[in-house]
Amino acid sequence: MLAMNYRGPRRVRIDNKPEPEILHPEDAVVRVTRACICGSDLHLYNGSVPDTRVGSTFGHEVTGIVEEVGPEVTKIKAGDQILVPFNIACGKCVFCQQELYGNCHESNPEATAVGGIFGYSHTAGGYDGGQAEYVRVPYANVGPMVIPDGIDHDTAVLLTDVVPTGYQAAEMGGIQKGDTVVVFGAGPIGIMAARCAWLFGAGRVIVIDHLEYRLDFARDYAPCEAYSYKELDDVVVFLKKTTDWMGADVCIDAVGAEATGHPMQTLLGKKLHAVGGAATALHWAINSVKKGGIVSIVGVYGPIDALVPIGNVVNKGLTIRGNQASVKRLLPRLIEHVQNGVIDPKPLITHRIPLEEVADAYRMFSAKLDDCIKPVLIPPAAWN
């Protein structure tokens, strides 16, 4: 089968690999119809995630058609069109039982700090991802969901990560009616977090980034105020000033390790990989939120230390919340929102690209070429 093949930092190609097999009674094999490239894939692409082995196939945002199921799979069957949450979750461990599906304890032998994730290095379980023609889906009774009537694959694939992660970013902010919410990062997740902040009753939503085309998109889509930090002398002072010198009620870090905007963070976190990523957005979030405020983190960082002003967290009395989105927990509500027209994620997709052109797709997304916001890879058999 055709599959994306990682060859080292900023080098990927399309290759032929063996088709996946049923390895566990609860496995399914799925023929992929859509596989997005996620902003967090760029951490892998840039070589920032430890134990990313050459030959890996990335891709954790997937829809497809069930080809084959293991003997214990009862919830889906061959021929079903499904969406596959990015978390691999057993449904039985104490964490899954508490709906922490992003923190499953039976899907990742290599690390305890994160559950299994499709195509996200051996640090997240060593599973191949869905940027391929076929993908193995473990615990197929738990995560995958038959795509509801009226939802197409383009929309469904955004329900596997972008929409739930953006929604949970807002949810973790504990937003109360009238709160001012600042979202750092105008990528797909940040834009969706800004959109969802309104659903929790935000009174004002501000997005910070530096790419004008994304800021324009956020202003129109979320809708929200959106500012380029490059146009501001000091982003923290600006945010303090615009909130009557109080600071925002809630700040959301939707950037993670690949942030720009601070030379030292960039040097240590992105160039030297000496810390767990460039924590510029998180730094700004902590310093821009009000005393007693909440910082919600969905940006992905490496497992080693990141440079953040932890003293200010203590002195300001902040609450910090973060997690990988619990997709399965959120899907029923989010599908309701999509079906009712409250959330329409499809406009986020700016590029539909043949799987065979995966190297160019990564380059385009990584370098923000052609005003790219969200690229979706489509295997040859799924073009229609």
Add this chain to the structure above:
Amino acid sequence: MIENTAIAEFGNTSIDPSSVKGWAVDADPDNDPTYPIKDRNNGEHAGYSWKRPEQQDVDVEVLHSNERPNVSAAFGTTLPPSGLSGMIRRKAFNYSEDTYSHWLPLIVADRVDMVAGVFQDLARGHIPNIFSEMGMKAEWKYNRKALVTKVAIGAVLAGIAVAYLRRDKD
């Protein structure tokens, strides 16, 4: 229910929240920000007490964190550790996720793996097309001016370096 008084009540905003579709439909005054979002059942207090899923056959080498007692019931079987990078990875897994001794060798192993990958390609008679793998076609299509500028600057700098080295020799 959408409140029409939103803008007057909250002020200091250019967008009237009540005009945003779905405003406050999920507002939850009980969302306590000091508590993780979960359906708490205190299951952790009983330790490894759940009925585990069936164990996937461990028929490839799987390195597991020393912060857990076992291999998870399901796991990925792609790319078992091998070669020099595999040796480094095995050493790394002697240390916990809390230590640099775990993570830094894994990054080193990844770079060793990258070099080994080139040799593996060559051994299979495949010469890797680095430019294609780096997506230069997209760069050429959408960012040609910057690409040409970068290449030109690189060529000039290389030329200066070569000239300087030759002058030293003379």
